[in-house]
Amino acid sequence: MQSHEIKELERAIEEITEIAQGFGLDYYEMRYEICPSDIIYTFGAYGMPTRFSHWSFGKTFHKMKTQYDFGLSKIYELVINSNPCYAFLLDGNSLIQNKLIVAHVLAHCDFFKNNMRFSNTNRNMVESMSATAERIRQYEIEHGTEKVEQFLDAVLAIQEHVDPGLIRPYRRGERTTPDRIKSREAAAESGSEPQTGYEDLWSLERDTHSKPEPITVRKFPSQPEKDLLWFLEMHSPELEDWQRDILTMMRDEMLYFWPQMETKIMNEGWASYWHIRIMRELDLTPEETVEFSKLNSSVVQPSKSSLNPYYLGLKIFEDIEKRWDKPTQEEQERFGRRPGQGREKMFEVREFDSDTSFIRSYLTKELVEDLDLYIFEKKGTDWKITDKTWMNIRDQLVYSRVNGGFPYLVVDNGDYKRLGELYLKHSFEGMELDLKYLERTLPSVQKLWGKPVHLETIVEDKKVVFTYDGKKHHRQFI
Amino acid sequence: MTKPVFIVSREDWSLHRKGYQDQTRHQEKVREAIKQNLPDLVTDESIILSNGRQIIKIPIRSLDEYRFRYNYSKSKHVGQGDGDSQVGDVLGSEPAKGPGKGEGAGSQPGEDYLDTEVSVEELQAMLFDELELPNLQEKDKKQLHTSEVVFTDIRKKGIMSNIDKKRTILENLKRNANAGQPGIHGISPDDLRFKTWEEIHKPHSNAVIIAMMDTSGSMGSFEKYIARSFFFWMTRFLRTKYENVEIVFIAHHTEAKEVTEEEFFNKGESGGTICSSAYQKAIDIIDSRYSPAMYNIYPFHFSDGDNLTSDNERCVKLIGQLMERTNMFGYGEVNQYNRSSTLMSAFKHIKNPKFQYCIIREKGEVYDALKAFFYKPEAG
Numbered sequence: 001m002q003s004h005e006i007k008e009l010e011r012a013i014e015e016i017t018e019i020a021q022g023f024g025l026d027y028y029e030m031r032y033e034i035c036p037s038d039i040i041y042t043f044g045a046y047g048m049p050t051r052f053s054h055w056s057f058g059k060t061f062h063k064m065k066t067q068y069d070f071g072l073s074k075i076y077e078l079v080i081n082s083n084p085c086y087a088f089l090l091d092g093n094s095l096i097q098n099k100l101i102v103a104h105v106l107a108h109c110d111f112f113k114n115n116m117r118f119s120n121t122n123r124n125m126v127e128s129m130s131a132t133a134e135r136i137r138q139y140e141i142e143h144g145t146e147k148v149e150q151f152l153d154a155v156l157a158i159q160e161h162v163d164p165g166l167i168r169p170y171r172r173g174e175r176t177t178p179d180r181i182k183s184r185e186a187a188a189e190s191g192s193e194p195q196t197g198y199e200d201l202w203s204l205e206r207d208t209h210s211k212p213e214p215i216t217v218r219k220f221p222s223q224p225e226k227d228l229l230w231f232l233e234m235h236s237p238e239l240e241d242w243q244r245d246i247l248t249m250m251r252d253e254m255l256y257f258w259p260q261m262e263t264k265i266m267n268e269g270w271a272s273y274w275h276i277r278i279m280r281e282l283d284l285t286p287e288e289t290v291e292f293s294k295l296n297s298s299v300v301q302p303s304k305s306s307l308n309p310y311y312l313g314l315k316i317f318e319d320i321e322k323r324w325d326k327p328t329q330e331e332q333e334r335f336g337r338r339p340g341q342g343r344e345k346m347f348e349v350r351e352f353d354s355d356t357s358f359i360r361s362y363l364t365k366e367l368v369e370d371l372d373l374y375i376f377e378k379k380g381t382d383w384k385i386t387d388k389t390w391m392n393i394r395d396q397l398v399y400s401r402v403n404g405g406f407p408y409l410v411v412d413n414g415d416y417k418r419l420g421e422l423y424l425k426h427s428f429e430g431m432e433l434d435l436k437y438l439e440r441t442l443p444s445v446q447k448l449w450g451k452p453v454h455l456e457t458i459v460e461d462k463k464v465v466f467t468y469d470g471k472k473h474h475r476q477f478i
Numbered sequence: 479m480t481k482p483v484f485i486v487s488r489e490d491w492s493l494h495r496k497g498y499q500d501q502t503r504h505q506e507k508v509r510e511a512i513k514q515n516l517p518d519l520v521t522d523e524s525i526i527l528s529n530g531r532q533i534i535k536i537p538i539r540s541l542d543e544y545r546f547r548y549n550y551s552k553s554k555h556v557g558q559g560d561g562d563s564q565v566g567d568v569l570g571s572e573p574a575k576g577p578g579k580g581e582g583a584g585s586q587p588g589e590d591y592l593d594t595e596v597s598v599e600e601l602q603a604m605l606f607d608e609l610e611l612p613n614l615q616e617k618d619k620k621q622l623h624t625s626e627v628v629f630t631d632i633r634k635k636g637i638m639s640n641i642d643k644k645r646t647i648l649e650n651l652k653r654n655a656n657a658g659q660p661g662i663h664g665i666s667p668d669d670l671r672f673k674t675w676e677e678i679h680k681p682h683s684n685a686v687i688i689a690m691m692d693t694s695g696s697m698g699s700f701e702k703y704i705a706r707s708f709f710f711w712m713t714r715f716l717r718t719k720y721e722n723v724e725i726v727f728i729a730h731h732t733e734a735k736e737v738t739e740e741e742f743f744n745k746g747e748s749g750g751t752i753c754s755s756a757y758q759k760a761i762d763i764i765d766s767r768y769s770p771a772m773y774n775i776y777p778f779h780f781s782d783g784d785n786l787t788s789d790n791e792r793c794v795k796l797i798g799q800l801m802e803r804t805n806m807f808g809y810g811e812v813n814q815y816n817r818s819s820t821l822m823s824a825f826k827h828i829k830n831p832k833f834q835y836c837i838i839r840e841k842g843e844v845y846d847a848l849k850a851f852f853y854k855p856e857a858g
Contacts, residue, residue: 001488010486017484030484035491042497055507056543058500065497091488157545302558304569311558372559378551382571385563386554397556407546426546431553433546440544 001034001091012099019281020106024347025274027109028123029084032102036091041065043078043088047257050130052137054152077101081112081260083123096288100275100295107274110350111267117164117259117354125256132249139242151243155229155250157444160406162251163227164258224410224425228445229254231411237420238450247448261404262354269313270350272300276314302371307397315371316362320346323364355401363397365390399429407433409455422449426457433457435466442468507541513604517845520605521707605845606715609852611685611723613805614774629675636672645671685774686724687716688763690756692781693747694731701812705780706743707844708810712778713739715852726763730756732786736763753785753821757796764803775804778851783811783819790824797825801832808851809835 001009013032020027043049045061067073076097080086087105089098112118122128140148225231229251233244260267279292300311323331325342332338349358368390375387375396387393402408413423422445426433438455445468446453452469456478467474512519557569632645649669650662689712691705716723727742728734734755737745760777768775777800785793801807811822816839825835836847 006486006488013484013486032484032486034486034488038497039491039494042494045497053496053500055500055504055541058497058502058504059541059543061497062501062504156543160545304557304559307556307558372561372563374557374559374563374565375554376557376569377554378572383569385557385559385565385567385569388563388565393556396554400556407548409546431548434549437542437544437547440542441546444544 005095006034008095009098012095013102015282016099016102016278017106019278020103020110020274023274023277024343025106025110027085027106027113028082030106030109031084031086032089033086034089034091037068038065040075040078040088040090041068043080044075048080048126048129049086049088050126050133051253052129052133052152054149054156056156077105079105079108080126081109081118081121081123081256082126083113085109085112086126094291096284096291097295099282100279100292103275103278104271106278107271108267110274111263111270114351115259115263115266115354116352117262120255121259122252122256125253129253132253135249136246139246143242148246151246152250154444154447155247157441158228158448159250159254160404161226161228161409162230162254162258163225164255164262165226220413220415221411224412225414226408226410227251228409228411228424231414232448235414236449238448258404259354262356262401263358265307265309265313265316265355265401266350266353266358267313268310269315269317272310272314273317273346307373312371313358315367316358317346317349319364319367320349320362356398359394359397359401363394368393399431402429407431412456416454419451421451422453424453424455426455428458432459435459438466439468439473442466442473446470504541509604511541512601516601516605517842519601520711520845520848521704521841602711602714602718605711605848606719609715609719609848611716611720611774611776612851612853614685615805629673631674632671633674634668634671636674640673640675642671642673684722684724684772685716685720685776686726686768687712688726688728688760688775688777689713689742690728690730690734690760690777690779691742692731692751692753692756692779693729693745694751694784695748696751696784697782697812700814701782702746704812704838704841704844705810707841708780708838708847709778710743711844711848712852715848724768726760728756728759728763730759734759751781751785752789753779753781754789754792754796757793757800761796761799761803764800770803776806776808777804778808778810780810780812781821783813783821785819785821787820790820793821794824794828797828797833798830801830804832806832806834809833810847810851811835811837813837814839 013030017030041064042061044064046057051057064073064075068075074090076090076093078088080088085105087102087109089101093101112121136148136152221231229247232239233247233251236244239247276296279296284292300308300314302308302311321342323342324337324345326339327335327337349362353361373390373393374385375393376383376385378384379386408427408429409424410427411422412425413421415421416423424445438457442453442455452467455466457464457466463478465476465478467476559567632642646665646669647662649671650665651660653666653669654660654663689709691702691709693702697705713725716725725739727737727739729737729742729745729747730751730753731747731749732752732755736759756779757777764770764775797807809825811819813819813822816837822835822837825833834851836843836850838844838847
């Protein structure tokens, strides 16, 4: 990009920034960085410019870059949720492309700053991830690349199983000791239970001498624990310090990414809504208008076999605006909704909702019909439309967004059969797990836990427990 | 409210190579995975049936990243139509899986085929890396010295048939350029350059492989496929790794005959089985053409083990005679259902360490058979 082009871009950004502010968008300071395609795709694959190194990112990078090289897909922009907020523009974008992107990016930044789900986000994640990458690098030097890579493989396999709940911030970063560790430590201090790692043996011996104490069945954990990473970090007897450290860092990174996964449709809808509104305020030449329309329609075009989050989110937001601007007679009487509150309502939604509540509350019958949404599933070898009932469609969409779209697992028992085995439960919500993937993932959990692991789920309406003991898989109907 | 600031910048990213580095690591891991999948790839039909010639590349799936996920084809999904979608509309279909066919392009996510491809040559290199002709002995050193011609030097004098044209022209160019008249012209005797050679004497080990295959009626398509897969890789292996290896092909049912390679791999026969016919044929061939004093001899026999019972004793005797002449004797039995075969029950009593056998129940075991017969001695 020539310097006069950069000047022109700066002028455009200034104008767009002003317009966005006039609309009431509220964002952090912005840093725009123009970079070549392979750099944008690296950031895209890693999710962050400074993230640690792993082959799986290399695989994603290769795939994305290849698609770009063949002209199949293109990322024009990438935005990092941080303060200041970083936006990366693809070198080679036209001025009009960049204008649209800047408008889009400002709305993303407004969303990051104001949506509830992001309220606990670490806004210095760029630096944190860079520190993490450096630390992992050190561990590689200390313990060997191979060993660290294998550990990362195991953690990445279950990285989505964290608990991003907003009301339990104690889990974030700081280490607090849960009951069991506390009681163990207390026992250790009083000398009643030596911490030698041979507790099982000591207790065997004691049993022969004295009467067995009445067994108080204390559940461990006392409540089913959703945060598998946290649980392993706290209780796994297997991990070395450096491994625990990596686990903690990976969990923090996942918690950083999590709100973005939970608000994908909203966030993209919000950004699309605003880039359109902002572009309308600009003085575009006829050529620019045509280029903008082409680009915009390629961003928000619907697709048959999956939903375009940009399009769906945009439509829902526009529908909210319409319904709160011009409420029907009934809505005015029943809900006391006064006309002309569209924007106000939209800003409220962007603050408090996530994809699941967004769809549940605002995807209406009219919108489902208008968008021609349907449910499809596999029948024999065909993918067929099987349902057009609007409520089923809405509910199906909500299900698919629950827990970021990942199966919801909990640690049900960390001392299963009193042998210290790990018992996980899948909270079944009508969708079966991929069994091949399940059996290939269990060994990762086993590796991190060190003892046999079990996972209970439902297959063909029957309860099944999958077990991996470190050598072999077992399946058992219960 | 103060106006939010922004900065536009453009850094030098040329040192940022992380994506490429991790991409390389992924490819390394793909290769490792191929190595681990060698048993399956060795019997891949697309390679064997094409004789390894037409198919140049095999697509290899990139490494899966396993995690707990939903079964995509067993769940419901939401899609969007053009405005007139109806219940019952078909959006697409996946072709039924046929044997040996890859999965069609479905809408299932996560089935990544990366354009990492391995050529048959690469695959073969990985496979052959683990194989070696066992007990290879240097036979009759004096007679079997081979000489090899290696061009080692360039000289100004020599015979015209050994002229090195490229260097001659280069010399001419150099001379003309020095003279201030660049270009190729006026080649003088001074420009001429000749290649000279040296003869290198190497002691050599000659080897002959006698490939025997049962083509009787009881050999079904699976049995033949397995036997041919084995011999396919064996011949490729021997021809790639050893310079002086001859291969004799013998097909037999009740009678044995020497056949061409083409016939061996393609012809089907029928009828009963008398294995001793093949062994006798092998002995005849050895005695008439391959003196054990000069050759390392390796007979291999593949069968389903279904032999005429009265012939078994004779087989054992002939194998004994064969082993006197050869470095080893390899017997491969394709026995899908693991029944006890008449031939194997007779062979069980052979105690000679030269006798090696292998039972193959499924495709993946061809690889094991190759490794068992062509084992590499432990280093050291």
